[in-house]
Amino acid sequence: DAGVTQSPTHLIKTRGQHVTLRCSPISGHKSVSWYQQVLGQGPQFIFQYYEKEERGRGNFPDRFSARQFPNYSSELNVNALLLGDSALYLCASIRQGTYNEQFFGPGTRLTVL
Amino acid sequence: GESVGLHLPTLSVQEGDNSIINCAYSNSASDYFIWYKQESGKGPQFIIDIRSNMDKRQGQRVTVLLNKTVKHLSLQIAATQPGDSAVYFCADRSGGATNKLIFGTGTLLAVQP
Numbered sequence: 001d002a003g004v005t006q007s008p009t010h011l012i013k014t015r016g017q018h019v020t021l022r023c024s025p026i027s028g029h030k031s032v033s034w035y036q037q038v039l040g041q042g043p044q045f046i047f048q049y050y051e052k053e054e055r056g057r058g059n060f061p062d063r064f065s066a067r068q069f070p071n072y073s074s075e076l077n078v079n080a081l082l083l084g085d086s087a088l089y090l091c092a093s094i095r096q097g098t099y100n101e102q103f104f105g106p107g108t109r110l111t112v113l
Numbered sequence: 114g115e116s117v118g119l120h121l122p123t124l125s126v127q128e129g130d131n132s133i134i135n136c137a138y139s140n141s142a143s144d145y146f147i148w149y150k151q152e153s154g155k156g157p158q159f160i161i162d163i164r165s166n167m168d169k170r171q172g173q174r175v176t177v178l179l180n181k182t183v184k185h186l187s188l189q190i191a192a193t194q195p196g197d198s199a200v201y202f203c204a205d206r207s208g209g210a211t212n213k214l215i216f217g218t219g220t221l222l223a224v225q226p
Contacts, residue, residue: 099162
C-alpha cells in the first residue's frame with residue numbers, strides 16, 4: 001500500500017524562475033492539500049483540492065497555483081520565485097470522513113538562490 | 114485570529130523517562146486535533162488524534178489529553194526512546210469545507226541516552 005509520493009525530492013532554482021512540484025495521494029483518496037514549511041516553523045496551508053476543484057486557499061500570493069488531475073494527483077506551481085520561497089513543500093493526502101485525516105508525504109525541498 | 118502554539122520549544126529527557134509536550138489553541142470552535150512527529154528531512158508523521166467530544170485518547174506508548182476549558186492539549190510519551198527524538202507539532206483543523214490544518218511552531222524532543 002503506497003503512501004503519499006512527492007517529486008522531486010530536492011530542487012534548486014534561481015530567483016525569477018518557476019517551479020512545478022508533484023504529488024500522488026494514497027490510493028483511494030480524492031483530496032489533497034499543499035503546505036509550505038519554512039525552516040524552523042510549522043507548515044502553512046496553501047491549497048486544498050477535492051475532485052479536481054479548489055476547496056480552499058491560504059494566504060499566499062497569486063504566484064502560487066495548483067491543480068488536480070482526474071487520477072487525483074496534483075501539481076503545485078510557483079512563478080517568479082523569490083528567495084523567501086525556499087522551503088519544504090508538503091502534500092497531504094486526505095481520507096474523507098467525519099474528520100478528514102491528513103497524511104503527509106516526504107516533501108520537496110526547494111532552494112531558491 | 115486562530116492560532117495553535119506550543120509552550121516549550123525544546124524538551125530534553127532521559128531515555129526511559131516519560132515525556133509531556135504541551136500545546137495551547139485559541140479557537141474554541143475547534144473540533145479536531147492532531148499530533149504529528151517530524152524527523153529531520155521528512156514530512157510530518159501522524160501520531161494520534163482526538164475529537165473535541167473526548168478528553169483522553171491512548172495509543173501505543175502515547176496518550177493525548179484535551180482540556181477544552183483552558184484550551185490545552187498535551188501529548189504524553191511513555192518510556193521515551195532515542196527513536197522518539199524529533200519535532201512534535203500539534204495541529205487544529207479549522208473545519209468547514211476547507212480542511213486547513215493550523216500548526217504550532219513545534220517542540221523539539223531530544224532524548225538523552
